[in-house]
Amino acid sequence: MVGYGFLVCLSVSLSGCGMLFGDEGVFRNRENDYLKADSLPPLVLPAGTNKEALTELYPIPPISAADFGYDATASEYEVPRPMPLSANMLQDNVKIQRVGENAWILVNAAPGELWPRIRNFLNTNALSVARADFKQGIIETDWLQFKTDSENQHKYRLQIDQGIQPETSEIHITHINVSGSTKPTAEPNWPAKSMNPEREKFLMDELAATLASDETQSGTSLLAQGIGSNASAKAALGMYKNEPVMTLKLDKTRTMATIAYAAKRDGFQLFESDSSSGLFYVFYQDPEDAKPGWFKRLLHIGLNPKPATTPYSLEKIAANILQGDAFESAPYSIRDDEKTLKDAPGYIFVVTGKPGDYLIRVRDPYGKRLKPREARELITKLRKNLI
Numbered sequence: 001m002v003g004y005g006f007l008v009c010l011s012v013s014l015s016g017c018g019m020l021f022g023d024e025g026v027f028r029n030r031e032n033d034y035l036k037a038d039s040l041p042p043l044v045l046p047a048g049t050n051k052e053a054l055t056e057l058y059p060i061p062p063i064s065a066a067d068f069g070y071d072a073t074a075s076e077y078e079v080p081r082p083m084p085l086s087a088n089m090l091q092d093n094v095k096i097q098r099v100g101e102n103a104w105i106l107v108n109a110a111p112g113e114l115w116p117r118i119r120n121f122l123n124t125n126a127l128s129v130a131r132a133d134f135k136q137g138i139i140e141t142d143w144l145q146f147k148t149d150s151e152n153q154h155k156y157r158l159q160i161d162q163g164i165q166p167e168t169s170e171i172h173i174t175h176i177n178v179s180g181s182t183k184p185t186a187e188p189n190w191p192a193k194s195m196n197p198e199r200e201k202f203l204m205d206e207l208a209a210t211l212a213s214d215e216t217q218s219g220t221s222l223l224a225q226g227i228g229s230n231a232s233a234k235a236a237l238g239m240y241k242n243e244p245v246m247t248l249k250l251d252k253t254r255t256m257a258t259i260a261y262a263a264k265r266d267g268f269q270l271f272e273s274d275s276s277s278g279l280f281y282v283f284y285q286d287p288e289d290a291k292p293g294w295f296k297r298l299l300h301i302g303l304n305p306k307p308a309t310t311p312y313s314l315e316k317i318a319a320n321i322l323q324g325d326a327f328e329s330a331p332y333s334i335r336d337d338e339k340t341l342k343d344a345p346g347y348i349f350v351v352t353g354k355p356g357d358y359l360i361r362v363r364d365p366y367g368k369r370l371k372p373r374e375a376r377e378l379i380t381k382l383r384k385n386l387i
Helices: 004-022 111-124 195-214 252-262 295-297 314-320 325-327 372-384
Strands: 094-099 102-106 129-133 138-141 144-146 149-162 168-181 235-239 244-248 268-275 281-286 348-352 355-363
Touching: 094 195, 094 252, 102 195, 111 129, 111 149, 111 168, 138 252, 149 281, 168 195, 195 295, 235 372, 244 372, 252 268, 252 348, 252 355, 252 372, 281 314, 281 355, 355 372
Parallel strands: none
Antiparallel strands: 094 102, 102 168, 129 138, 138 149, 144 149, 149 168, 235 244, 244 355, 268 281, 281 348, 348 355
16 A cells, blocks of 8 residues: 555656646746747838838848758757857966967957057056057067177067967067177068077066966957958867868967867867877766765765776777768767777767868767767857867
């Protein structure tokens, strides 16, 4: 009788939940109710009247195959989530980033906000400006001499660029020097790298420390707001052959380094990577899903979960992955049907292209395509942590 009573109570409670939260329940999901609204024909005005005064107040943009994450096979349209806040926005506002031999100052501020602060720094330190180009974001100092080096003339070039993340800026510094006690009259040919890395590091450290200490100073240069506006975004999300992708306008060293950095954060775990082939073998689990529930926390279970493992090396994954045209026209992933390297976990980030124009795709370990929604979410999370 006790068991029978329990079953009755359980069935009543389940049916009650359906009455409250089901498709026909009191608290049903109403997010798609707008699809049932009637569409009225546009208002027709008499000939000779001004039709421009009557336009759509809330025009709905058309959905096309070029939209990031577009899925032609989806049964219903899902509104994509907004771009997540950059991980850098939650950290220090000013920091010096280094990748290989390159270094730059990363600031969580738009270039238009940085321009007057940099000019103020140069003026305070008696570094006169010989050239300032708002459109290119370039500031060049005049020739100067250091007290410890009277036999050479020195000059700095500061390049302010849009950062990879929204509302961030990068400051790259280049140093050159020429022998002589008099200032050269000819315009210098700027090298790709500083002639004296120590001089570059000195100015970079001083500028970064000043920017970090005067964060309360406000002001924006209207002329400098257009810095980087005509250039392509360093990191952009889009579609390529009906597949969500990310493009990076960076050199090879930084491209591989920033992907490796992002592939270790925010739920990603990097198994192996090979920059020569552009392959990154990763595992992903949503950080919220990885947290133990209240029952496990009560019993102290799963508080220190072990990292994911894979029985397959990147060498085996790369040898089995689709190549060439088969990779470009790969079908959607059905992992249970794979016979070779059965039950391979994780995903593969594939980097193709050339310096300054790289394409990043995410596939299953066999090189097959993911569903657009899944690929879109993984690519978006990776982009969030780029540096």
